[in-house]
Amino acid sequence: MNAVNASGWRPEMGEGSVESGIVTTTGNRGLQLEEALIFEIGSLAHCGVDFDEGDGEVLDGLPLRAAPVDLPGLSEPETVRHYTRLSRQNYAIDLGLFPLGSCTMKHNPRLDEKIARMPGFADVHPLQPVQTVQGALKVIDELAQWLITLTGMHGVAMTPKAGAHGELCGLLCIRAALEARGDPRAVILVPESAHGTNPATAAFAGYRVENIPATADGRVDLAALTARLGPDVAGVMITNPNTCGLFERDMKAIADAVHAAGGFVYCDGANFNAIVGRVRPGDLGVDAMHINLHKTFSTPHGGGGPGSGPVVLSEALAPFAPLPFTARQADGSIHLIEEENAGEDHPNSFGRMSAFHGQMGMFTRALAYILSHGADGLRQVSGDAVLNANYLLRSLEDVLDAPFGAAGPCMHEALFSDAGFAKGFSTLDLAKGLIDEGFHPMTVYFPLVVHGAMLVEPTETESKAGLDQFIAAMRSLAERARAGDPLLKSAPHLAPRRRLDETLAARKPKLVWPKLV
């Protein structure tokens, strides 16, 4: 039990220490602390904020509440403890490898947090006079220039609030461009392996979605795609590198064929981290691509957001970009183009996608990250991300089926299937086993084109020793899944919770804590 594994460090463990069988009064287990809901511990009689005054005159005629909102309060020490205890029930990048494929869970530099809180960025109102927000506007403009140059594109729309919002922005640019030339089209083509957001976005933008099959080697079927092109096809949405972790070698040929048929090419840039600093999508014929700043440029994922999804645009689509955006003047000051002046400066914009100017708090973090790396560092980022993924692929393919492993190197993520597992054992079991080993599981059951898919994206911020430990854990779990170890079937055993009953949650949804009547 105590042998040090090939990766190096492992804590000393006494025999039998894993399942001690000790039952505690509180339900806590040492540092593993349970925590009640605020509705069970707080009340209207508690408050953690002091106000200089809380009374004073109230205008006549207001529809006043009969009683305060029924929201429990807590004092500051109770609040700090509540959330600190809850935080310890979470896995996070700060704790270890978080190889969630397609999500690019890389280290979040703390310098970026510090910079985002500088008062000239954090404490400015979006509608302050333009001359009082030049610093904030310069951040947007500087980041925009980096994104344009890194992608070899013509322009960029900075306001989209996340990847899916960026997809919407790109598709609306395409729609506006087609309508402007009097050629509205009804169909968007999406490969089977696409993220779910792609077809959902196309439908949200009013398009009909048709699927394009993949070839046996995991890439878009160029022949099938070309055959489907025609006067009703507005465009295609291609993820490159794709969700199988492979570069779409035919990207330029796809773009040429789509353009020849009068359509546009949308590239889902979720996986830009694999090629940043080495490949410019503009060189491949892309018309629009969103960049998830929370992936490639490492703004924190925050337990589900916020993200930010600027969209780089080709010369054909840039005139239709949404409001507002910035333009650098000859004197170095930044001009803000919004509804007030768009008529002169940007008459073809398709309009506004949200209030204000986009995710400023993410722009500052992303710019700090980009300036820290520079052009040379970003090239190293994609190099190390791809190196780490290939190292995992080659270190695991003898124990896990890698459906596209024989075809050559992968990009930033390695894809495995559940082939070879014992009867009744699934990808989910291996994933839950990883939890007991102290890792966050990979993306599971996506992409849909591979049975029991496991999509592993280590990112460039993992050390070799960290990868070796993960590989050792994965090899052991793969052996247990092939052998049919019943303990794996019921994993996790060591997490704050065992497997949760998702069917019960969906059958009788309990989405809010009931009020005391």
Next chain:
Amino acid sequence: MRYLPLNDADRAAMLETIGATSVDALFGDVPAEARLAGPVPGLPDHASEMAVERHMARLSAQSVAAGSVPFFLGAGAYRHHVPASVDHLIQRGEFLTAYTPYQPEIAQGTLQVLFEFQTQVARLFGTDVANASLYDGSTACWEAITMAGRITRRKKAVFSGGLHPHYVETARTMARFTGDVLDTRLPELVAASDDDAVIAAIDGDTSCVVVQYPDILGRIPDLAKIASAAQAQGALLIAVVTEPVALGLIESPGTLGADIVVGEGQSIGVGLQFGGPYLGLFGCREKFVRQMPGRLCGETVDADGKRGFVLTLSTREQHIRREKATSNICTNSGLCALAFSVHMTLLGGTGLERMARASHNRAVKAARRLAQVPGVAVVNGRWFNEFAVTLPRDARAVVRELAERGVLGGVSLGRLYPGVDALANGLLVATTECTTEDDIEALAQALKGVLA
């Protein structure tokens, strides 16, 4: 490079395992003509932490921070005080550097927060349920309109003129592509909101009525009256709250009959941040829950029978339903939801009421004081913490001149409604508990000077 752990010896050993000659060789699937031989041309190389901090600090200094001057801007973004513990707690790495809780066994922290957040939002809004957040108020508003369309199978939305113009524009952009019909109107500089005009516009084709509460000019519409008029025609009332602190003092929209309540949660815990990231709030009646957009967290039990939380009803969502999903949203505003929830826990209902009363009280004082400035007239009959005034000339120029005198005096209606002459002399003035008597006096004096 300080963020990259691999060294050259590691890389060499890993390449040997892989059987590749170089890192560049791993990019062989990229066509040679698209592969750059070196770093992207035209960009600088890496920089030290010190150098980046220096550069960004210089840029930061080129903006006027709201906290450094008398400050009166609102119009959908408010400068409330955020307790220090909020920012500390959201920077716990276990919250900050986690992602969407796809693996609930090791994400109970985030999930319990979301369950608490949903409950807080539902109670604040007076709705049965709420979701785990959307991007911001403006996008939440459009999501509510599309949801009402799915429920009623109608395509026409009637807008109050009091809806934030950016929210209107966001909906207008989307409606252009979805075929929804938007019946919009401009606000007028009069004491009361346009409840009667909105009610008169409702007909049998109306899917929903969209009313901001308090409205863009700070007036407070009669939601109960509009709700019954809408529901009598089979339409839904969507209430939009851009200043949730108001609900510490005035009745919740759901209690007044709104079917869907959406809002901007920025006021509580999030901070101004030049407009984003903000926090989309979304609540509605329980019977509509399967039509809701966005993630939902629900209570359940684990294999040992212990209480736990999971993401649920995901058959509504894009990763399962693809083009048939209720929305395309994936990443939401998780960390802003945490900030909101922490701040709301510190406040509780009692603290929220105090914060609301303090914000309101400053607005009452500010309106009285500004009314004494020659040429200034208060428009509103009633208001919470924001009100409109008319000036003797274009408010856009006045705002710029106030800024030159070191006062950020409000939002001109000309900025929000370019080209609408009837609104050009209107100025929106907002206060919060952060506004001091000295700030109010500074604004009055500066305004007097500018208008003299």
